[in-house]
Amino acid sequence: MRSVVVFAVGLAVLLCGCKGATGTGPVVLHLSNWGGASDDPEFSRKITALYRQFERENPGIKVEIESVPDEYVQKMILSFVADAAPDVMSLDASSAGVFVNNGVLMDLAPFAKGDHGFRVSDFWPNVMAIDSRDQAIYAIPGDFTPLVLYYNKKLFDNAHVPYPGGHWTFDDFLQTAKKLTLKDKDGKVTQYGFNFPNWMPGWIVWLWNSGGDVLNPDGKSAGGALDSDKNVQAVTFLRDLVNVHKVAPNLSQTQSRGVDPFGNGETAMEISGHWEMSGFKTAPRLKMSDVGVTEVPTMLPQSKTVMYEVGFAIPKNARHPAEAWKLIKYLTGHGFQQTYQTTGIAVCARRDVATERAKAPREQLFLNIVPTARGPWGAQVVGYDFVEQEGKKMMERVLAGADPKQALTQTAQRIDSYFKVR
Amino acid sequence: MKKGKLGYLFIAPATLHLLVFAIFPMAFSVFLSFYKWNLLTSERTFLGLANYAYAFGDPQFWNAMWNSTKYALLSVPLGMAAGLLVAILVNQKLKGVTIFRTLYYIPAISSGVAISILWIYVYLPETGLINSVLGLLHINNKTDFLKNESMAMYALVFMSIWVGLGPRMVLFLSGLIGIPPSLYEAAELDGAGKLRSFWNVTLPMLAPTTFFVMVTSTIGALQVFTPVYIMTQGGPNETTDMVGYHIYVEAWSKFLIGIASAKSFVLLAAIVAISIFQFRILKNQLEGYSTT
Numbered sequence: 001m002r003s004v005v006v007f008a009v010g011l012a013v014l015l016c017g018c019k020g021a022t023g024t025g026p027v028v029l030h031l032s033n034w035g036g037a038s039d040d041p042e043f044s045r046k047i048t049a050l051y052r053q054f055e056r057e058n059p060g061i062k063v064e065i066e067s068v069p070d071e072y073v074q075k076m077i078l079s080f081v082a083d084a085a086p087d088v089m090s091l092d093a094s095s096a097g098v099f100v101n102n103g104v105l106m107d108l109a110p111f112a113k114g115d116h117g118f119r120v121s122d123f124w125p126n127v128m129a130i131d132s133r134d135q136a137i138y139a140i141p142g143d144f145t146p147l148v149l150y151y152n153k154k155l156f157d158n159a160h161v162p163y164p165g166g167h168w169t170f171d172d173f174l175q176t177a178k179k180l181t182l183k184d185k186d187g188k189v190t191q192y193g194f195n196f197p198n199w200m201p202g203w204i205v206w207l208w209n210s211g212g213d214v215l216n217p218d219g220k221s222a223g224g225a226l227d228s229d230k231n232v233q234a235v236t237f238l239r240d241l242v243n244v245h246k247v248a249p250n251l252s253q254t255q256s257r258g259v260d261p262f263g264n265g266e267t268a269m270e271i272s273g274h275w276e277m278s279g280f281k282t283a284p285r286l287k288m289s290d291v292g293v294t295e296v297p298t299m300l301p302q303s304k305t306v307m308y309e310v311g312f313a314i315p316k317n318a319r320h321p322a323e324a325w326k327l328i329k330y331l332t333g334h335g336f337q338q339t340y341q342t343t344g345i346a347v348c349a350r351r352d353v354a355t356e357r358a359k360a361p362r363e364q365l366f367l368n369i370v371p372t373a374r375g376p377w378g379a380q381v382v383g384y385d386f387v388e389q390e391g392k393k394m395m396e397r398v399l400a401g402a403d404p405k406q407a408l409t410q411t412a413q414r415i416d417s418y419f420k421v422r
Numbered sequence: 423m424k425k426g427k428l429g430y431l432f433i434a435p436a437t438l439h440l441l442v443f444a445i446f447p448m449a450f451s452v453f454l455s456f457y458k459w460n461l462l463t464s465e466r467t468f469l470g471l472a473n474y475a476y477a478f479g480d481p482q483f484w485n486a487m488w489n490s491t492k493y494a495l496l497s498v499p500l501g502m503a504a505g506l507l508v509a510i511l512v513n514q515k516l517k518g519v520t521i522f523r524t525l526y527y528i529p530a531i532s533s534g535v536a537i538s539i540l541w542i543y544v545y546l547p548e549t550g551l552i553n554s555v556l557g558l559l560h561i562n563n564k565t566d567f568l569k570n571e572s573m574a575m576y577a578l579v580f581m582s583i584w585v586g587l588g589p590r591m592v593l594f595l596s597g598l599i600g601i602p603p604s605l606y607e608a609a610e611l612d613g614a615g616k617l618r619s620f621w622n623v624t625l626p627m628l629a630p631t632t633f634f635v636m637v638t639s640t641i642g643a644l645q646v647f648t649p650v651y652i653m654t655q656g657g658p659n660e661t662t663d664m665v666g667y668h669i670y671v672e673a674w675s676k677f678l679i680g681i682a683s684a685k686s687f688v689l690l691a692a693i694v695a696i697s698i699f700q701f702r703i704l705k706n707q708l709e710g711y712s713t714t
Contacts, residue, residue: 074674081461098677102462252547252566382460386675389655396569397659418676421476422460 027320028062029327032079032086034072046339054330061323073098073385080104085315087324088331091139093130093309094201094378094385100131100138101382106314107136111325118329127349130375131311139311140332141349143341145274146307146366146373147205151292155180155191155268164294170210170237173297177247180268193247195261195270196238197254198399200391201376202271203238205305208374209298210234214391215415219381222415227408233299235395235404242399251399262286271296273308274366277344293365295372307373309349383422387415455683473684483685485660486668487692492575493664494643497582502635504583505590506628512591513598523595527588534585538652541581542568545653568654574662578649586642590635597631598624633704637697644693665689 051063066086068075073095079085091099099105112118120128123141131139149164156163161179164172177193184190196203207213212230215222225231241248254261262270265285270276280291295303312328314321330336337353347366348354358364378384394411398404455473459466477483512523529537544551545567553564567577601624609619625632647666650656656663656671669689673682 071674077461077677098462102460104462252569383676386671389671389675392655393657393659396657400569400571400658421678421681422676 026060026062027323028064029088029320029323030064030066030086031088031090031327031331032066032068032072032076033090034069034092035067040343043343046342050336050339054327054336057330058323058326061326063327080315083317085318087314087318087320088327089313089315090142091131091311091313093144093307093311094376096131096139096311096379097377097381097384099313100133100379104316105138106316106318106321107138108140108314108325108328109135109137111321112137112140115325115329122351123332123349124351124354124370126371126373126375127307127309130307130309130379131313139313140328141309141311142332142337143346143348144307144309145346146305146369147202147271147273147296148293148305148366148369149269149271149296150262150276151269151294152262152265152267152286153290153292154287155265156292159268163292166295167301167303168295168297170297170299174237174241174245174247177241177269178245181245181247189246189249192249192261192267193269194241195254195267196242196248196251198251198392198395200388200395201306201308203395204376204391205271205296206234206238207231208304208306209296209300210237211300214387215377215381219377221419222387222412224412226412226415227405230299231408232405235398235408238395239398239404251396274347275345281344291362293362295369302372303369305369305373306376307370308376309379310346311349383418386418390414451683451686454679455687457680459679460677461679469680473680474688476681477685477688482660482663483665483668483688486656486663486665487689489575489661489663490644490646490665493579493582493646494640496576496579497586497643498636498639500579501583501586501590501639502632504587505635506594508587508591509594509598510624513595523591526591529585530588534648535652537581537585538649541577541649542653544581545577569658571658571661574654574658578646578653578662581649582643582646586639590639593631593635594628597628601627629704633700636704637700640696640700641693644689644696 051065055062072092076085076089077098085104089099089105091105112120120137124144127141127144128137130141130144131137151164153163159180159182161176164176168176173194180191180193181189182191204214207230210230210233212228212234213225216225242250248267249261260270260276260279260283261267262272263276263279263283263286265283277291280286280288296305298304312331314324314328318324332350334350334352337348337350338356341348341353341357347363347370348357354367358367376384377387381387390411394407397407456468456470457466458469458473508526512519512526543549547553547564547566547569550567552567556563565573567573605623605627606619609623614622645666646664647670650662650664650667651670654662656667665685666689669682669685672678672685
């Protein structure tokens with residue numbers, strides 16, 4: 001009979017995945033992120049060495065990385081329900097509202113104030129603001145990226161079109177895109193001026209730059225904002241890029257290529273974040289020296305853009321908040337960030353590291369754009385993921401022929417009826 | 423250790439697994455379905471049956487239910503017919519027939535996500551397999567199957583036939599092998615042709631298999647999730663928004679956990695009702711069945 005008990009207990013422990021009781025041993029800090037295996041072993045080795053260095057500097061603390069490459073938000077929510085949340089949680093601005101607004105994160109402002117080795121002023125203020133509410137800070141930013149317009153200098157040169165630089169309007173952009181859309185003698189398009197994936201976190205900048213927005217300023221409703229005339233204009237403009245002027249491939253064509261058409265030198269312009277840089281580096285048909293960066297076209301006096309950020313947060317009922325803060329301070333510190341940012345995946349949230357890395361003129365262009373950038377709605381609103389799904393469907397319908405005004409109104413109604421029951 | 427107790431030891435792992443991963447989550451979902459709670463906050467509001475009332479009044483839920491019904495009505499009969507046909511083909515005494523049996527089964531043991539991604543490529547408008555083949559036949563519509571409102575559902579149904587072929591083939595094959603040859607001999611002596619003996623011997627003798635395949639296929643079809651999640655996300659224009667995916671979105675994009683739980687019990691009730699109905703209509707056929 002004893003074997004039955006041993007077996008059952010063993011199985012139960014296995015199934016529960018219980019965290020062992022805390023004893024006198026070292027404090028193990030679990031740090032969650034959504035990264036999978038890195039394809040750069042050299043970089044992974046450097047980062048691992050940095051974690052080991054933290055452990056040497058802080059005897060009695062061990063760091064364990066918990067990678068959740070898929071369905072990160074869902075898994076994190078469940079980890080809170082199961083009281084198995086990580087000690088330090090990587091927080092994606094796109095979904096930060098879910099955790100901040102539901103009050104499951106610790107306010108880090110008291111740590112920041114009481115720590116002489118930490119200065120809030122080291123960070124870009126509007127980046128720090130993304131996960132803050134009034135005086136409360138719910139995550140310390142690690143890095144971020146404003147969305148910019150990338151252009152391929154070689155394709156511009158080939159078509160004898162001057163590079164874009166500074167302020168330009170939707171129409172300037174359209175004329176440029178037309179000149180960069182090339183056809184062979186059978187009328188088949190060989191090169192597109194622009195790449196338009198139906199990705200709302202990206203195309204929201206077109207709404208903002210026509211003077212519209214997705215939600216009303218309080219973030220509580222979409223009606224009156226999403227279906228505004230300015231958004232109708234912006235969505236019509238985007239539709240026409242694909243359907244009328246045909247300066248961008250249709251969605252299925254883009255999907256069917258399976259490669260980033262800009263990175264492959266097949267389209268002259270695209271709007272995306274800094275993370276593209278790490279892909280451009282290895283793109284066989286795009287030289288880094290041909291990658292140009294400029295601001296998103298706008299109908300406003302000044303171009304606006306969105307910025308996506310990653311911060312580090314401590315769950316409210318963390319077992320080791322003091323140790324977790326030490327780790328966050330280290331992760332967002334100069335030394336760690338200096339090495340971490342060498343991948344070129346993002347812009348460092350620390351101004352010192354970002355400025356050091358901006359020796360290259362192209363990097364400086366990103367920094368120039370930062371003051372005009374705004375955090376995503378997802379950092380403010382619970383369930384913004386659903387809003388983005390509805391936005392994507394709306395764009396799909398419009399590209400398939402639906403009336404933009406009608407589609408926007410219908411989507412706003414759906415979002416509002418969701419916000420009501422939420 | 424007594425003999426009887428040893429038996430419990432053997433079923434312990436499976437029972438524990440069932441309790442932890444099925445029974446307990448289901449019971450917890452019942453609890454959730456009566457509350458408004460997004461899991462993260464400490465406060466939760468008891469709503470009684472309000473989540474169920476919301477589900478019944480939600481047109482998008484009914485759209486998803488209707489889409490699932492349509493999908494089941496198409497994919498189950500077609501899938502069963504294809505499974506039976508292939509089972510008959512691989513039941514011939516041919517050289518290398520086991521190779522075919524294996525080949526037809528491969529989709530069933532492949533990852534649903536991988537298969538779905540593969541079929542995205544099959545359905546692409548320009549470079550997809552189907553449009554390329556149609557192109558060879560001089561049909562150059564370049565239909566964008568997954569983004570076309572009138573085609574997307576059929577595209578998913580067609581794929582489901584291919585994916586479900588292997589398991590259905592195996593089940594029908596075992597049914598076919600179980601039919602005593604003496605029945606065919608008797609039919610032949612009575613002057614029955616191939617078609618006649620298929621109709622009057624094979625089909626009736628396969629009734630229990632058919633029944634089993636039908637019930638499990640229907641349940642599977644009503645729960646379909648992976649292809650929708652990977653290939654269409656319910657689009658275009660919600661024509662493929664099926665109930666499994668709809669519930670997922672309610673729970674994990676909108677964080678309406680209570681409503682999602684209530685909807686999943688409505689789905690459960692529907693599946694149980696349909697299964698009982700299927701039992702009823704086939705009862706008579708099954709009663710007279712015996713191979714001995």
